[in-house]
Amino acid sequence: MSNLIDEEQSPQIVVIGGGPVGLFTAIQIKILLPQVNLVIYEKHQQYERNHILRLNKMRTFFGLPPSLLLKNMIDNLPSVVRTSVLESQLLELSKQLQIPIVHRNIENLNQFSDSRVIIGADGSHSIVRQLVFNNKMEYEKVLKYVIEIKYEVNGQGQKLDFIKYQYRTQKQLKYLVDEHIGTQKENRTPITLHLLIDKQIYEQMKSATFKQPYYLHSHQHLIPKDLLETITIWFNVKKDYANEQRIENSEKITCITLAVYQSSEFVYYNEEKKQYTCLVGDAAFGVPFFRSLNNGIMCSKKLSLCIHSCFREYSSQTYRSGHLLTNLKFALKKAKNELHYLINWNKPLNAYNQYVHALANVEVIFAEKKAALLFVIEVMNKITGTVPWQVNKWSSSKVEKFKQTKNDNNESEIIMNDDVDTMEMDDENYELVQEFDLVT
Numbered sequence: 001m002s003n004l005i006d007e008e009q010s011p012q013i014v015v016i017g018g019g020p021v022g023l024f025t026a027i028q029i030k031i032l033l034p035q036v037n038l039v040i041y042e043k044h045q046q047y048e049r050n051h052i053l054r055l056n057k058m059r060t061f062f063g064l065p066p067s068l069l070l071k072n073m074i075d076n077l078p079s080v081v082r083t084s085v086l087e088s089q090l091l092e093l094s095k096q097l098q099i100p101i102v103h104r105n106i107e108n109l110n111q112f113s114d115s116r117v118i119i120g121a122d123g124s125h126s127i128v129r130q131l132v133f134n135n136k137m138e139y140e141k142v143l144k145y146v147i148e149i150k151y152e153v154n155g156q157g158q159k160l161d162f163i164k165y166q167y168r169t170q171k172q173l174k175y176l177v178d179e180h181i182g183t184q185k186e187n188r189t190p191i192t193l194h195l196l197i198d199k200q201i202y203e204q205m206k207s208a209t210f211k212q213p214y215y216l217h218s219h220q221h222l223i224p225k226d227l228l229e230t231i232t233i234w235f236n237v238k239k240d241y242a243n244e245q246r247i248e249n250s251e252k253i254t255c256i257t258l259a260v261y262q263s264s265e266f267v268y269y270n271e272e273k274k275q276y277t278c279l280v281g282d283a284a285f286g287v288p289f290f291r292s293l294n295n296g297i298m299c300s301k302k303l304s305l306c307i308h309s310c311f312r313e314y315s316s317q318t319y320r321s322g323h324l325l326t327n328l329k330f331a332l333k334k335a336k337n338e339l340h341y342l343i344n345w346n347k348p349l350n351a352y353n354q355y356v357h358a359l360a361n362v363e364v365i366f367a368e369k370k371a372a373l374l375f376v377i378e379v380m381n382k383i384t385g386t387v388p389w390q391v392n393k394w395s396s397s398k399v400e401k402f403k404q405t406k407n408d409n410n411e412s413e414i415i416m417n418d419d420v421d422t423m424e425m426d427d428e429n430y431e432l433v434q435e436f437d438l439v440t
């Protein structure tokens with residue numbers, strides 16, 4: 001426990017889940033309602049998730065409650081940040097605002113029966129959603145199946161030159177490949193590949209999870225032939241044309257889905273207990289393509305304002321950031337909210353429910369459109385790889401060579417002289433050629 005709290009007295013507001021959205025929500029409520037008794041319950045002692053988050057700072061942080069502490073933190077936050085870094089900074093701010101955090105895995109909500117508001121910010125497998133909302137979903141769908149390969153290379157990792165090598169390599173691959181080069185540390189660079197696979201391959205690979213990943217060297221026999229061929233070609237091209245020296249046996253493979261889901265409701269009012277339960281962040285809805293956290297924070301802004309209206313008696317009159325623009329943005333947001341409450345018969349949490357429904361609907365449509373676009377790119381890739389008149393391509397002998405694994409290479413001493421097809425053009429013409437290929 002990081003702060004002493006009175007375990008006898010039920011907190012007025014309980015936040016279940018101290019991930020980025022839970023912490024953000026608690027911080028905003030505490031700024032708006034400094035006197036309110038609020039406690040965060042988080043099951044983990046330490047933050048370990050390290051994935052990179054892309055923040056749309058302009059949209060996501062517009063109209064936050066005016067507070068110098070919060071403003072300084074946001075101003076210094078990069079727009080690409082590791083989850084553990086963001087969580088540590090939010091945790092630090094929570095401490096400064098004296099928000100108690102209890103480290104406990106919440107399995108039921110009986111202990112909070114006297115609380116006025118329970119906020120479920122406990123992620124995609126939310127226990128609050130399960131207990132209070134019966135896990136009822138308005139929408140749930142897998143959009144894409146993905147293989148993630150993480151590995152390390154010696155020195156600075158490089159991308160392939162797109163026109164010269166990547167485009168013609170991609171055409172030879174059964175699956176679309178997206179590559180992210182990490183930051184070099186101690187003379188090693190982490191690289192992440194995402195391969196868009198189909199459902200059939202997913203079914204064969206789904207036991208490769210984050211907790212129990214496959215390793216290329218030890219699980220090769222479990223990887224379907226087409227997938228292994230794609231990986232082999234990609235690695236061989238990177239070795240030959242980006243001078244990539246992979247750290248042996250560092251290739252970790254996991255299977256993931258890009259899914260959308262949306263809880264059927266986000267607010268529940270228990271008449272008997274006079275208690276609200278709300279969902280926020282991944283507990284409420286989730287979409288892929290680097291938008292979920294941004295959406296979660298948008299919802300947390302709305303939720304904290306709505307809760308502020310329910311607890312007006314605890315409201316602070318002194319919250320000013322000392323920064324005119326921040327105050328103005330907040331005043332604008334607040335005025336818009338007051339109007340929203342009026343439309344909702346002065347029931348602020350109904351307004352929150354409505355807001356999340358509207359946002360989730362738009363985000364689900366956006367995610368589906370993006371998935372459809374990816375499908376079109378996949379089809380285009382297949383077409384450009386099979387049409388007979390393509391010019392910007394590897395020769396068939398080269399392709400055969402790229403398909404060979406390390407063992408095959410040791411066995412064969414063949415020296416390939418016919419590197420390119422006879423139709424291949426000079427380097428300066430690649431751009432033109434690519435346009436031609438895309439049109440086909």
Ligand SMILES: Cc1cc2nc3c(=O)[nH]c(=O)nc-3n(C[C@H](O)[C@H](O)[C@H](O)COP(=O)(O)OP(=O)(O)OC[C@H]3O[C@@H](n4cnc5c(N)ncnc54)[C@H](O)[C@@H]3O)c2cc1C
Nearest residue numbers: 017019020021043053054106123281282290291292293294
């Ligand atoms: C690889 C990857 C990359 C991503 N990149 C982006 C990106 O670039 N941009 C973006 O916007 N989003 C991104 N996301 C999504 C983003 O990580 C999530 O949307 C965000 O973490 C959700 O925050 P949250 O606080 O709602 O839930 P979580 O981060 O899941 O936090 C929930 C917290 O609740 C705690 N908890 C759960 N159950 C209990 C319980 N029973 N009792 C107590 N505590 C509990 C958990 O320990 C956890 O700390 C990415 C996700 C992944 C996996």
